[in-house]
Amino acid sequence: MTNVVSAEAGTVGDWPHREASRFVRAGPVRWHVQEFGSGPVLLLIHGTGASTHSWRDLAPLLGDRFRVIVPDLPGHGLTSAPAFRQFSLPAMAAAMGELLQSLEATPAMAVGHSAGAAVAVRMALDGRIRPRVVVSINGALLPLAGLPGWLFSPIARALARSPALTRWMSRRAATVGTIERLVADTGSRLDARGIDLYRQLAQRPEHVAAALAMMANWDLQSLAHDLPRLKVPLVLLTATGDRTIAPEQAQRVHALLPAALTMPLGPLGHLAHEEQPQQVARILLGLAAQYGVQAH
Numbered sequence: 672m673t674n675v676v677s678a679e680a681g682t683v684g685d686w687p688h689r690e691a692s693r694f695v696r697a698g699p700v701r702w703h704v705q706e707f708g709s710g711p712v713l714l715l716i717h718g719t720g721a722s723t724h725s726w727r728d729l730a731p732l733l734g735d736r737f738r739v740i741v742p743d744l745p746g747h748g749l750t751s752a753p754a755f756r757q758f759s760l761p762a763m764a765a766a767m768g769e770l771l772q773s774l775e776a777t778p779a780m781a782v783g784h785s786a787g788a789a790v791a792v793r794m795a796l797d798g799r800i801r802p803r804v805v806v807s808i809n810g811a812l813l814p815l816a817g818l819p820g821w822l823f824s825p826i827a828r829a830l831a832r833s834p835a836l837t838r839w840m841s842r843r844a845a846t847v848g849t850i851e852r853l854v855a856d857t858g859s860r861l862d863a864r865g866i867d868l869y870r871q872l873a874q875r876p877e878h879v880a881a882a883l884a885m886m887a888n889w890d891l892q893s894l895a896h897d898l899p900r901l902k903v904p905l906v907l908l909t910a911t912g913d914r915t916i917a918p919e920q921a922q923r924v925h926a927l928l929p930a931a932l933t934m935p936l937g938p939l940g941h942l943a944h945e946e947q948p949q950q951v952a953r954i955l956l957g958l959a960a961q962y963g964v965q966a967h
Contacts (some may be wrong), residue, residue, distance in 0.1 A: 674838075686749075688707075695773050699753050700770070702750045705742075709737075711738065712776045712783065713781075713959075714743070714778040715740070716742070718784045718811070719785060719882050720873075721869075722744075722748030723742070726741050728945070736959070740776055742764065744850050744876070744885070745757065745763060747872075747878060750835065756888065768777055771800070777800075777801075779802055780959055782805075784810070785811045786885065788805075789812055792805055795902055797898050805843055805903050806958060807908065808936075808951065809910055809913050810946050811891070812898070812920070818857070842874075843953060858910070858912040859941055888905060892951075907932065909933060911937065921933050937950075
């Protein structure tokens with residue numbers, strides 16, 4: 672199968688929904704963006720190490736009702752990478768705001784998966800978006816507890832700053848079973864196509880470096896501190912089989928933000944939206960109706 676080419680090449684190869692792809696310059700970043708449908712704007716933000724491909728089955732299900740905007744985060748997929756320090760949560764939220772301005776898009780609904788949920792919440796807190804609702808799918812909104820939280824950023828920072836290590840990690844991704852094990856560790860089960868798309872991404876050292884840079888610069892302490900002042904309704908979708916973000920984290924978020932609504936996704940894993948896109952689409956359409964996100 673043809674590998675994903677670099678963003679600089681200006682093409683998406685055999686990437687899912689390549690007919691919906693375009694490249695948009697916003698600030699220092701050259702973004703790869705996919706768009707589906709028309710109507711109120713629905714923004715989909717993927718998590719660390721993923722790309723537009725993770726919404727490949729969900730986004731078209733929403734395109735009949737919304738203008739669905741699906742970007743690759745900076746350095747991920749086919750979007751160019753900014754300076755290392757620009758991988759922080761506030762900087763990434765600001766960059767996403769610049770992209771939306773370039774697209775002349777005002778999201779009525781923002782949906783984020785894992786770290787993408789943190790980006791959506793940070794954007795709402797900073798006034799970069801004012802949607803009717805933010806939806807978190809297995810969101811990574813709070814700091815890791817215990818020793819992993821202390822080690823996470825320093826280790827990621829060291830790895831991200833070493834081209835030799837990121838090349839080694841990319842080569843490891845090409846070996847049989849590596850991506851399968853990584854996906855299984857999230858508690859999710861993906862088909863062969865889903866596994867192959869993650870393998871294609873992981874084989875690109877620049878994508879791996881961006882994921883590590885994001886981890887290295889991530890500061891969720893500030894987000895947790897600011898959560899109580901979030902004015903936008905927040906809905907937390909949680910999967911009981913998630914091995915990456917414990918479902919109990921939603922309870923901790925609710926303690927900080929009692930107005931947050933928690934909804935179960937059942938026995939799915941961290942990549943629930945890839946496992947059951949139809950189920951997640953039904954939930955999102957229901958939430959859109961509940962919060963008044965409707966076509967004019």
